[in-house]
Amino acid sequence: MTTLETPPAYERLVELLREKKILNSCGALLGWDEQTYMPPGGGEHRANQLALLAGLTHERATTPELGDLLEQLKEIEATADPLSVMAVNIRDARRDYERATQLPRKLVEEMTREISLAQQKWVEARRQADFSLFRKSLENIIRLKREEAKILSREGDCLYDALLDEYEPGMKAEQVQALFDPLREGVIQLLQQITDSPVxxxxxxxxxxxxxxxxxEIGQAAAAQIGFDFQRGRLDTTAHPFCSDIGPGDVRLTTRYFENFFNSGFFGILHEAGHGIYEQGLNADQFGLAMGDSVSLGIHESQSLLWENFVGRSRPFWTHFFPKVQGLYPESLGDVTLDDFYTAINDVRPSYIRVEADELTYNLHIMLRFELEQKLISGELEAADVPEIWNSRFTEYLGITPENDAQGCLQDIHWSAGLLGYFPTYALGKMYSAQFFKAAQTAIPDLTDQISNGEFRELKTWLNENIHARGKLYQARDLVKVVTGNELSEKPLLEALGAKYGEIYGF
Amino acid sequence: MTTLETPPAYERLVELLREKKILNSCGALLGWDEQTYMPPGGGEHRANQLALLAGLTHERATTPELGDLLEQLKEIEATADPLSVMAVNIRDARRDYERATQLPRKLVEEMTREISLAQQKWVEARRQADFSLFRKSLENIIRLKREEAKILSREGDCLYDALLDEYEPGMKAEQVQALFDPLREGVIQLLQQITDSPVxxxxxxxxxxxxxxxxxEIGQAAAAQIGFDFQRGRLDTTAHPFCSDIGPGDVRLTTRYFENFFNSGFFGILHEAGHGIYEQGLNADQFGLAMGDSVSLGIHESQSLLWENFVGRSRPFWTHFFPKVQGLYPESLGDVTLDDFYTAINDVRPSYIRVEADELTYNLHIMLRFELEQKLISGELEAADVPEIWNSRFTEYLGITPENDAQGCLQDIHWSAGLLGYFPTYALGKMYSAQFFKAAQTAIPDLTDQISNGEFRELKTWLNENIHARGKLYQARDLVKVVTGNELSEKPLLEALGAKYGEIYGF
Structure with a gap:
């Protein structure tokens, strides 16, 4: 065997990983259908289908053959250029295999059962706005996530790091905190300036x-115009917006529309289209492998936020789009100026619900959750005390106090679904997106003019080349450094927010 | 172990069969999605997904454990009442296992991949009305089907019997021919009388x-009124109408609409709803087992045809529905009488498209396909020669010549889907439906009045009890005998057609 040949063990590894991914993608389609077109009576059978597919995928993720192949590929991985396709794919496969095999089946099963119960409890607790109905479930989930974290955590890491690593590989809680501290300070200062403004x-x-x-109609047209390819994707309506990657050539967006609130539908579409453009920009030849996969949840979120906020809530974007939207809705927008519309979609105002929060205060929602999660996992905070600390911290950060738990600590599905360590990726995404957009502005000097003219191709191509096509070649912070030339920082985000709101609110 | 206990081997058999069916149902959803909502770019990945699922299903259908269990259950099967649930389920599982273990996995996967590609070719070929774009795909499919038939055929059977047996278990090409011969004679005689009529x-x-x-709107309402449950199903639009059983509580119909031809959409819906009512009437507790499955394609077709033709094209049906349709389309139907409408929807006229053919000449379309398929499989006919023989035979039977391939041999999806041996079941379904409807009329003396009043519950219940709930307890011809008291015959169909057209055309 010459070094130019692909080792058979690697070829087999690729085959196994592809098969796992294809199987997983069948589940993705079933999940998409469950949210879009499945008749009510189909729910029980769908649960059976998804459980079977999940079991088969897990079987493939933990098959001893994978372990054997990785053992055989150890030397190649160690001696190859660490940034070569093969090394990246093997390294990531090893990481996944280790995570999948380290957790005892008993723990995984207990977690699955607990999550299923917790979701029902959470739905009921939220309906009744009564945290006490969910307390016991949260305690159980925290206990199990601590167990999971103990098994997965590496030397020198805190327990929370092990959970965060699932969603943002390589990122540490300490690093996140070091970014969040100055970010919070800056956000609160901007919020004060906005509150003081007469605008x-x-x-x-x-x-x-x-x-x-x-x-x-206009949402779909806008998604197409920014570069989402409807030959390789679609847009449907669901209770909660999402982007589902079914596979190469098939990426599906959903949104929800409210007749009496324009933002939800339109910005929901831009947001999900941003996720979708990332998925469509992945290397299809590397499907199922790290080099054909997205970097992390935070980087994924950076792509949705870049299109939703840095493009979609910018003045140049609406210079182009406002006349079109106005033409579609002459009764509602006939008497509205571009400036009034632009200002309205950028309104900043403390509010209770994260998913409805503005671009600025959203960060505070995330930081609050991040702090609570860390304390829950470290054991400093008991589940029972969550509502109290939530409300007091919320009041401290946002100046308003939730009237009940549904408006407060019960609003999000994540904890009931066992997703701890996930929230910080939303605010990391904000910082990544700001830093990427700044770099794009440098790389494309007339970007503002292009956006004013409804031209997005150059920006999309820049994102394709600099981020999407690279797959998991770099971990998130390294990618930021390679693409922008700088270490990840909160500054580009604070600068961008400061510039935007300074202009709108006159400070 | 007492004889009252369920043998553990049977319990395990049920578990395995259910798992196989659930896996198969994942493929059903992916297939439905491919026809309804999948973006064009998703075709290649979909083919990979379906190939993998087909492979996994085949693995489960051929697992040696199944063979062992069936071996263990041999005595129970031999000594139990042959019409007991357990005996029926074991017997059918054995039949399936034998068919499945005979086919090599490689052949199954090749077929699945070929079909997925062929469907895309067929769509394009039909769009361009150019058979040559589809020829290569058809050749591949015929080659693979011949391979399959060679492996499956039993002693004394022709190759075609082995394919027919997949769709109409127990039926032989020779028996079909023996029914088709007098049927063709009767149909051609009626057609002559109609052609001679001044009406x-x-x-x-x-x-x-x-x-x-x-x-x-009206199609969906009619489907609901005859008894299709939209809490456990849905209706979408596709190029070619079909009914897809995703699983208990989830049965999906599709149709196509033409603004300038009423029949396609409406009768397409009644037809598919008839299939859907059968699926919804199956015993969900027996899901994955013979006792919870439909008898054969012919019996399935009898249910769709019974609702489409014996109910939906009857005078009493339109006594109830015509005012509603007239109310929806006052511009088009305001000046039309019930009699004119009833006569129009029962117009007999040789035409090119099978699914748009009238109830009478439809049989000739099927016989033509049956003859061609037999020749393709026996090797007497090359795929390349299909358009020519299609057109000449068509002219001979129906007196008109297709102007292009889209109007001719490319019109149907079946061959591109690998469905050979399937077509004759449509005409068998006609005969079954006539014989069943005659029995229903005897069992429900005021059925005609009920239909005139838009009441279908008693007929649906009769079908549920006599046919649907029985699962595969009987093979098709035995079921006909049990339900109607008579051997299967072409006579009830010819009598019904003769009575209807005699009244309309005055002979």
Whole structure:
């Protein structure tokens, strides 16, 4: 065997990983269908289908053959250029295999059962706005996640690091905290300046009548225009927006429309289209392998946020799009100026619900959750005390106090689904997106003009080349450094927010 | 172990069969999605997904454990009442196991891949009305089907029998021919009487403007009224109508609408709803087992045809429905009488497209395909020669010649889907449906009045009890005998057609 040949063990590894991914993608389609078109009566059978596919995928993720192959490929991995395709794919396969095989089956099963119960408890607790109904479930989930973290954590890491690593590989809680501290300070300062400003965006504009079929039309057109390829994707309506990657050539977005609130549908589409453009930009030849996969949840979120906020909530974007939206809704927007519309979609105002929060205060929602999660996992905080600390911290950060638990600590599904360590990736995504967008502005000097003209191709190509096509070649922070030339920092985000709100609110 | 206990081997058999069926049902959803909502770019990945699922299903269908269990259950099967649930389920599992273990996995996977590609070729070929674009795919499929038939055929059977047996278990090509011969004679005689009649149905009525959204509305309402449950199913639009059983509680119908031809959408829906009512009437507790499965394609078709033709094209049905349809389309139907409408939807006229053919000449379409398929499989006919023989035979039977391949041999999806041996079941279904409907009329003396009043519950219940709930307890011809008291015959069909057309055309 010459060094130019692909080792048979690697070829077999690729085959196994592809098969696992294809199987997983069948589940993705079933999940998408469950949210979009499945009739009510199909729920029980769908659960059986998904459970079977999950079991088969897990079987493939933990098959001893994978362990044998990785053992055989150890030397190649050690001696190859660490940034070669083969090394990256083997390294990532090893990471996944180790995570999958380290957790005892008993723990995985207990977690699955607990999550299934916790979700029901959470739904009921949220409905009744009563945390006490969910307390016991949260305690159990925290206990199990601590067990999981103990098994997975590496030397020198805190327990939380092991959970964060699942969603943001390589990132440590300490590093996140070091970014969040100055970010919080900057956000709170901006929020104060905005609160002190006499400028009052006319938000009622967005609550006029926007018949939803035309929202769909303009949203789909906008998604296509920024570069989401509808030959290789689609857009549907669901209770909660999401982007589902079915496989190469098939990426599906969903959104929800409210006739009396323009933002949800339109910005939901731009956001999910950002995720979708990332998925469509992955290397299809590397499907199922690290080099054909997204870097992390935070980097994924950076792509959605870049299109939603840095492009979609910018003045140049609306210079191009406002006349079109106005033409679609002459009754609601005929008397509205571009400036009023632009100001309204950038209104900043403390609010209770994370997914409805503005670009600025959203960060505070995330930081609050990150702090609580760390304390829950370290054992400093008991589940029973969550509502109290939530409300007091919320008041401290946002200046308003939730009236009940549904508006407070019960609003998000994540904890009931066992997703701890996930929240910080939303705010990391904000920082990544700001830093990437700044680099794109440098690389494309007339980017602002292009956006004003409704031209997005150069920006999309830049993202494709610098981020999407690289797959998991770099971990998130390294990617940021390679792409932007700088270490990850909160500064580009604070600068961008400061510039935008300074102009709008006059400070 | 007492004889009252369920043998553990049977319990395990049930478990394995259920798992296989669930896996198969994942493929059913992926197939449905491919026809309804999948973006064009998703085709290649979908082929990979379906190939993998087919391989896994085949693995489960051929696992040696199944063979061992069936071996252990041999005595129970031999000594139990042959019409007991356990005996029926074991017997059918053995039949499936034997068929499945005979086919090599490589052949199954090759077929799946070929089919997925062939379907895309067929769509394109039909769009361009150019058989040459599909020829290569058809050759590949015929080659693979011949391989399959050679492996499966039993002593004394022709190759075609082995394929027919997949869709109509127990039926032989020779038996079909023995029914088709007098049927063809009767049909051609009736066609002659109709051609000679001075009565000329006003078919232009049906070609007026019928905006499709209202076709969907009335079609969906009619499907619900005859008993299709939309809590456990749905209705979508596809190039070719079908009914897909995803699993208990999830049965999906599709149809296609033409603004300037009423029949396609409406009768397509009644037809598929008939299939759907059968699926919804199966015993969910027996899901994955013979006792919870449909008898054969012919019996399935009898259910769709019973609702489409014996109910849906009857005078009493339109006594109830015509005012509703007239109300939806006042511009097109305001000046039309019930009698004119009833006569128009029962117009007999040789035409090119099978699914749009009238109830009478439809049989000739099937016989033509049956003859061609037999020759393709026996090797007497090359794929390349299909258009020529199609057109000449078509002219001989129906007196008209297709103008192009889209109107001719490319019109149906079946061959591209590898469904050879399937077509004759349509005409068998006609005969079954006539014989069943005659029995229902005897069992429900005021059935005609009920239909005139838009009441279908008693008929649906009769079908549920006599046919659907029985699963595969009987093979098709035995079921016909048990339900109707008579051997399967072409006579009830010819009698019903003769009575209907005699009244309309005055002979």
């Amino acid at each position: 009052e965006p006319k938000t009622e504009i967005l609550k006029r009548s926007y018949p939803t079929s035309r929202q769909h | 000329e149905p006003k078919t232009e009525i049906l070609k007026r403007s019928y905006p499709t959204s209202r076709q969907h």
